[in-house]
Amino acid sequence: SAVISQKPSRDICQRGTSLTIQCQVDSQVTMMFWYRQQPGQSLTLIATANQGSEATYESGFVIDKFPISRPNLTFSTLTVSNMSPEDSSIYLCSVRDRAEDEQYFGPGTRLTVT
Amino acid sequence: AQTVTQSQPEMSVQEAETVTLSCTYDTSENNYYLFWYKQPPSRQMILVIRQEAYKQQNATENRFSVNFQKAAKSFSLKISDSQLGDTAMYFCAFMKPFMNTGNQFYFGTGTSLTVIP
Numbered sequence: 001s002a003v004i005s006q007k008p009s010r011d012i013c014q015r016g017t018s019l020t021i022q023c024q025v026d027s028q029v030t031m032m033f034w035y036r037q038q039p040g041q042s043l044t045l046i047a048t049a050n051q052g053s054e055a056t057y058e059s060g061f062v063i064d065k066f067p068i069s070r071p072n073l074t075f076s077t078l079t080v081s082n083m084s085p086e087d088s089s090i091y092l093c094s095v096r097d098r099a100e101d102e103q104y105f106g107p108g109t110r111l112t113v114t
Numbered sequence: 115a116q117t118v119t120q121s122q123p124e125m126s127v128q129e130a131e132t133v134t135l136s137c138t139y140d141t142s143e144n145n146y147y148l149f150w151y152k153q154p155p156s157r158q159m160i161l162v163i164r165q166e167a168y169k170q171q172n173a174t175e176n177r178f179s180v181n182f183q184k185a186a187k188s189f190s191l192k193i194s195d196s197q198l199g200d201t202a203m204y205f206c207a208f209m210k211p212f213m214n215t216g217n218q219f220y221f222g223t224g225t226s227l228t229v230i231p
Contacts (some may be wrong), residue, residue, distance in 0.1 A: 030212075033219075037157075040222045041204060058217065090157055094219070100210050101147055101166070103219050105159035 002027055002095050004106035012112045015081055020079045021109045026098070028073035030098045034066070037090040040070030046091075049076040083113045116141045118208050127196045128230050134181075134222035135191045135225045137206030143167075148182065150191045153224075154202040159210040162183045162204070164187065203227075 021033065032039040032049040036038035037091050047055040047068055070076040080087050093106040117140045127133035139148070150162040165173045165182050173180050177197075181190045193200055206222040 022198070030214075031218075042223045045217050045219070047124065048216070056216070092159070096212070101209070101212070102149075102164065103150075103209060108157045110157070 001100075002029055002097065002104045004091055004095060004104055006091075006106040006109050008109060009107065010110040010112075010114045012114060015084055015113060017083055018079055018081045019083065019111060020072075020077050020091075020109075021091055022069045023076045023078070023106055025074045027097075029072075029095040031096040032070060033094040033096070033103075034068060034076070034078045035092040035094060035105075037092060039089070043092065046078070049078075052056055059106050080111065083111075087111065088113045116143070116208050116220045118174070118206055118209070118220050118222040120206050120225050122221070122225045124226045124227040124228075126230055127193075129196055129198060132194045133192075133196055134191060135204055135206075135227065136187045137191070137209050137222055139189065139206070139220075141208065143210060145211050147211075148180075148189045148206050149207040149209065150178070150180070151205045151207060152202045153201075153205065159205075163191065164166075187226065191221055193227075198229050198231060201227060201229045 005024045007022045035043040036048045037043045045058050046061045047057040049068050049070040051070045067079045090108040092108045096103040119138045121171045125199045146167045151158045163175045179192045202222045205224050208215045208220045
């Protein structure tokens with residue numbers, strides 16, 4: 001299994017600013033993902049964080065708005081850029097390793113944009 | 115594309131009673147995995163139970179069991195002897211076998227379960 005931590009756990013930000021969320025895993029994993037969960041909604045995949053290359057974004061999400069880094073097999077960051085109140089959500093990091101048939105989820109970062 | 119449908123947005127159950135949450139899915143895959151996750155107000159996603167599609171036997175974890183009907187593409191969760199701590203949002207999820215890239219995990223829209231004292 002994998003233990004995932006995220007920083008910050010929550011933040012309140014002003015419109016127009018940017019926030020970087022960190023995801024740290026306690027072991028090397030093949031795949032890392034970033035999800036968004038808007039209030040009262042299910043989880044939506046933003047992108048797959050690829051180690052050493054550009055992230056793969058899902059339809060409706062773009063790199064300029066959600067730049068992602070993954071410098072190694074245990075760490076990734078998601079930046080929410082030029083925030084608006086519509087970006088208020090929970091952002092979750094998730095990992096899946098080739099050797100395991102399960103996907104693990106971090107505790108989430110609750111973002112409120114005012 | 116895979117889709118996961120949870121037709122019950124909200125449910126409630128009396129403490130100590132049994133409740134069943136429904137989930138259906140659509141896929142052309144033959145090998146896959148199904149999960150039920152619990153998300154309490156703390157928002158941490160907690161794995162409740164998993165089922166491999168190739169297994170005919172229904173998975174069971176203590177008070178939690180599933181009714182997996184592969185032909186009908188149905189995967190319901192039964193919670194027996196409901197406890198107050200079971201109050202949470204429950205998500206049904208479908209996962210493909212491992213791929214090096216692309217989305218492999220699909221969530222339903224969730225069922226909000228309230229256990230009434």
